Amino acid sequence: MRYNSQDEITRRQFLLQNAHAYLGVSLLPMLGGTIASEAVAAGTERNRKPAKSVIFLNMAGGMSHLDTFDLKLDNKEVSGPIEGIKTSIDGYFVSQYLPHTAKVMDRFSVINSMNSKIGAHEQGQYLVHKSYVPRGTIVHPSIGSWVSRLSPRMNKTLPPYIAMNSNAKNTGGGWMGASHSAALIGDPQEGFEDVKRPKSVSEDDFQRRLKLADMINAKFHRENPSKEADSYYSVFEEATKVMKSEDLEAFDLEKEPEQLRDAYGRSKFGQGCLLARRLVEADVRFVEVTLGGWDTHYDNFVSVEEQCLKLDQTLATLITDLEQRGLLDSTMVVLATEFGRTPNIQKHNRDGRGHHPEAFTYLVAGGGVKRGFVYGSSDEQGKKAADKPVTIFDFNSTIAYALGLDHAEVLHSPSKRPFRMAGPDKEGGTPITEIFA
């Protein structure tokens, strides 16, 4: 790169030299196990049944930790008009906008010391989903893809990874290929869209179509062999399996009592969470439901209140419902976001809050995690992760750990590059074993 400064030795050169040295060294541990993976090996030996499924609630836009689960009530400059309400965890308060969740807080482990270095949405969401920052040279698989790849499939016909209201790019299989991408659901009430044949097409017609397409494809493959095309086309085989699945009724929310559907909330997110429960019941490994709208640059307090209205009752119902059905031990429920919001309230943006990756909150329940447990903390202003900081790499390793997978297992991309569910080796992603009972 041409550079027009004639400065002598600059910090940039120093950094570059170090980065090169660092990258060279960091390749070595990838060839074998790491200290972290040894820790996991030791951890998985204990008497704990691994969780079977994950429900990943993606709060897209950067959920304000300060106005939801990590209140700074003693500091009015930070908390603004937010008031705390008591929860089922002794002495722990959440925002007044979360009355239903407050009652089930004792089922959660709360991590108030999440932190990241990424303060931009796209990159942040990418990191949350993939344990890597976007690089120009490769597309990484998402955490759901890792789970799909590393865990034996429990339901043979439904896709192992399903995402609702989520972004295709962040839930894609990346170098693992389309077969590990999430099956995307737009509107949970519509179910698995297009999964049924049109009425005018008989089963016989459908089979004839497949046969004719096979003929065209065989010729095409003979003349133009391509692994990429084969990989892409694998989703077509997957689709025909899904169409025949006896478990498709998992998508039929009509089967649920009206009262329960109301309790989940009739929004896309509410019904999405209900569908998520039905899907883990049908042995789907990883289900994501996205709730966008957390980017509260303007009118933060009005916006957060609106967001909490969408989240609160749904989250509480999901936890209670899973528990009542005996599914909470085998299902890990995660409430995640890409970053928090700034402690300073920006008057010029009608009391808005900016992006703030240095401290934010995740919630996790089920799958063997402790109940009513608060892990780590942010500082007095909620500005920095102070005690027991947890990175996204650590947290995604924790998901692996909960499922009995090795977060540090190295898989190689077709271009022979090593990757791990825990993210880059140098980030040292390690499961937070302390939150497990």
Place this chain on the structure above:
Amino acid sequence: MKKSKLLIYTATLLISSSVACAVEIISDLKKAREIDHLIEKRLLKKSIKTPQLASDHVFLRRAFLTAIGRIPTEQEASSFSDLSTPRSRQQVIDYLYEHEGYDSHMSNWAMDLLRLRDRVGGNLEASALTEWVRGAIREDKPWDQVAHELLTSKGNAWANNGASGFFAMDPNMQNDNLSATVFAFLGVKMECSQCHDDPTQEWERMDFYELSAFVNGVDNLRKNLTNSAREMAEKNPEKYDVKGVGQLRGLNQFLNKYNRFGIPQKKGSGDVKLPKDWQYEDGHPGDKVYAKTPFGMKSKVQVPNWKKLEQFNSANYGALSKDEVKMKRAVIQKEIQEQKKQFKAVKGKGLHLFGDWVISDETPQFAYTVSARMWERVMGFSLTDTLGQYEEVAESKYPLIWEYIAQLMKEYDYDLKRFQKTLASTKAFQAVKTTCNVKPSDEALAGRPLARLSAEQLWDSLLVMVTDDPEKLPKRELRTSLHYKGFDLGPIKETMAKIETMSQEEYSDYVLALYDDMVNGKVPKVKKKGKSKSYQNLRRSSELTSPISKDHFLYTFGQSGRSVTDGSTREGSVSQALLLYNGEVQKHIVHNKNAALNRKLATLSSPEEKIRSIFQTVLTRQPSGMELAACLQEVAETKSKAYLNITSALISSKEFLFLL
């Protein structure tokens, strides 16, 4: 001028222009040959056989999809039935790069690159910018000019030319906007250095802030009601509804959706304050730094060096005579005067300096980046490891080719259409993949890699089966009137131009008066029900809402959300397969009697003709003997249903979904 003289004059003009045109065509073909020569030389050096040329139907399909973003209609294909000679193939290229579909396909490219959305952060109406860019593409405006106008235009985008919306796309996220801009035009990734020194590249945080000083200035335009207007409204709750100023505020917010889409004249101050979290020794939070370019053309905003004079005055010059000291002081004073003059000349003109820097010949990244992007678009593979990312050319995979095409781009004065046409005129464009053992580094040169069609190419190709002429489908139209709660508040352009010149007080008075008029029935009601705001129906992909809704075909097949550069994906998903098997494709094409393909089939009598027509339309080729026999067997067994089955099978085949 006499009539005969006029005729002679016109004829001379015509001849001279057509001679000039012919010279240009010959010269461009020569350039295409030179590119082929560079590729062949490289292949020879690596002992790789030069690939063979694609068959007629593969060439035709590739040319159509590359140039105009869709497959040919049956009629178009039949008008290019003989493609056995280089000349006949060149005629296809000549035809396509003058085709209206080129504008549509290029619009999609620009919308992805520049992140053009109909609505941007803070719910601002942003289609004025999109339409400006689409207009520039229709005019074939040189790319450097497009960049410069986008980077230097100021004012309200609705009142002026739309380009001034470029810096208004990311309210309160000006640093993100700058990073995306630098990447889009120069292929340089600087987003990490927004917050910290970037250990993987060479940028320090200071580099980013010095660059940001060029474009620093007040955020998006904004007009607000004054406090006195609000108080006045609060005192008249019976007039302004029970919520006091609620309705007035609603009207204000509505106007701001348009008014805020633009940037103030103050933008481009040339200086910026370091943020509160500055963590390095080269500055302190709140320090003012001045604009300076981090690479490429040297450009900066430099403050006069007053300290130099102070130092001189306080120094001891015992050894020098009074006159000598005076002379020396005069030199320094002159130097500072000069600096002052220069500072005055550039102060507040940061945007122009920035725009000049981006497109300067001394900033080589500009030509390299756009030429590499165009190369990837036409040739189907990237010259760099990363699409759109600038690399040191000498260290890149194909330095000679990249160097050549970047020069060519400059020689063509950034005429992207002419540039793409030249690339499409190469033999390399027509190559098929060689099957011999080739190392990955040279694989692409030995024949185009297979790639799934983009979401837009798929959608636009499906339209060919629905309608006889996809170019005649409805187009986007720039909104022209302000419609608010059933009232027609007037033309957008004029209203925004008027608001732009108002002070806050005048604006408040204007909103109050407008509100009064609305209440008193003096504002006309919207006459007809306005056209649907969204464009979800059958149109070319470039004419639809940007970004598309999540339940749309384009979204399912990976269209960019247009919040980041190059946000599209070609990854597969079960939903895509289901959509083709069972979804809208069945309803709108396979089982739609009014679809162009089915209308055509209805005019044909023999099963063979019908089968041939389906193959020609969907796959741009005739069926092989075996395929024809299998399809005839299908007709024998399932009668008229067979055609639906064949069409459906072909649409879900790899051959339709992939570009060879």
